[in-house]
Amino acid sequence: MNPFLYTRSTAATGAIQSMVKAPHAQFLAGGTNLIDLMKMGVVVPERLVDINPLPLKGIQKMGTGLRIGALATNSEVADHPLILQGYPLLSLAINAGASPQLRNMATVGGNMMQRTRCNYFFDTSMPCNKRSPGSGCGALEGYNRMHALFGASDQCIAVNPSDMNVALTALDAVVHIKGPKGERKIPFADFHRLPGDHPEKDNTLERTELIMAVDLPASPFHQHVHYLKIRDRSSYAFALVSVAAALHMEGNTIKEARLAMGGVAHKPWRLHAAETFLKGKTAGDDAFQQASQIAMQGAKAYKYNQFKMTLAPNAILQALRTASGLVS
């Protein structure tokens, strides 16, 4: 790993000021992604600003919802009684990702900032507009089996690798951010962005801004939920396609639905049209089949990820079946 300078911060304001002063600095939280990328030479920060001592760990009730501190570890969130009771979809999604050791280290804020697992991004001998803007996209004409179906550009077809993000998008989370100019909050769905002409930007956070917390609004989705992750082995692998499905049912009628997919876009991919379609429908394969077809509108495959065009709607159908309780 290249040498770098190190600052340990104990207050958010100080941490942000350290970032303002050092133009090539990065925040360090759990480090499970950043240290890996630094070992590979994919990112080479001049300074790390260690935010681990900041008091941003707690999970607590906030109004009718819940506030999760940005430094809460993935394990702490997934195992927390308030999450298990009120937001089991989030727990399922987090536990579908990484390994227990990594979840013990990785934080909520860090997971949100996780970089893509596109092989061309990781391989510094390959072109990648995300790693090195203007160098081209190796995946576009390359081995693009893991890549996007939705919202890609001719600059980048990489996908966001996080499972947690898929659930947080479905649950309408809100992100609290603090920066040199003060605080702001944005809907989770607007946190990550599509690649467009700037694939080097994964999200809308400024470099000097710090994620403070993630708020979950009151949710009726605590019973009929499922997170289905399809991957190359049965555990500890990134998603080819994943589906977060949450249904609020009265008898067999769907009062509200939330659907999002992972492994198919540069950001966690919320399926608004399918959700709207499902509202008021009777739970069952008829409605679920149609919803999964609606969800696929606008999908575009590349040479090696054609299989996802079949896999994705099937995964949506299966996730909805399981969430509804029609099949286990």
Add this chain to the structure above:
Amino acid sequence: MLKRTGVPPKGEGPFKGSRRDFLKQSSLLSAIALTPVTIVKAAEAQWDEKVADVFEKVTVNLEVNGIRHTVKVEPRVTLLDLLREELNLTGSKKGCDRGQCGACTVHVNGVRINSCLSLAVTNEGKKITTIEGLANGEELHPMQDAFIKHDGFQCGYCTSGQIMSAVALVKEGRTQSREQISEFMSGNICRCGAYSNIVKAIQEVKNHPS
């Protein structure tokens, strides 16, 4: 101690001297080529192995297997390298060095983590337990006994990580079924494929805690 190599005298080639000196100097050059500007500037004045000393070192206090240590490390040193290279605790293994294999698993404040992805400097004030800290003198930890009894290894390279993970797994209560054990041991890869015997060892400790 290696002999310090100073600036070559004027009139001599930059790499004149022994092969060893050449290697030292050329690795120094490549190290500097990859180094942030601020550090290079600081280092330029002293064109020799002192460059290593110019790299900022940070003092870290931590407790490893019940023994307190105060060490000065470069920020880029991982907890795994600190344990292995500085504290001579080589039981924790470096497999992939990227958080994918679990051979480096240790407990930090009682929680299992991949020490290869944890910078030593972020462990200030923490309590670390490695495989060397499990046994009570000559008496093995029940999980160590169970791995031996059930042949939970072949080559043994992943074993210390497997055992550290398994001890944490039992504490977490993730041993309700074979499937749950497999899922929550998935961060520890065994290339020899001793998985079924590892599960047996864990089930034994779970069923007969001593």
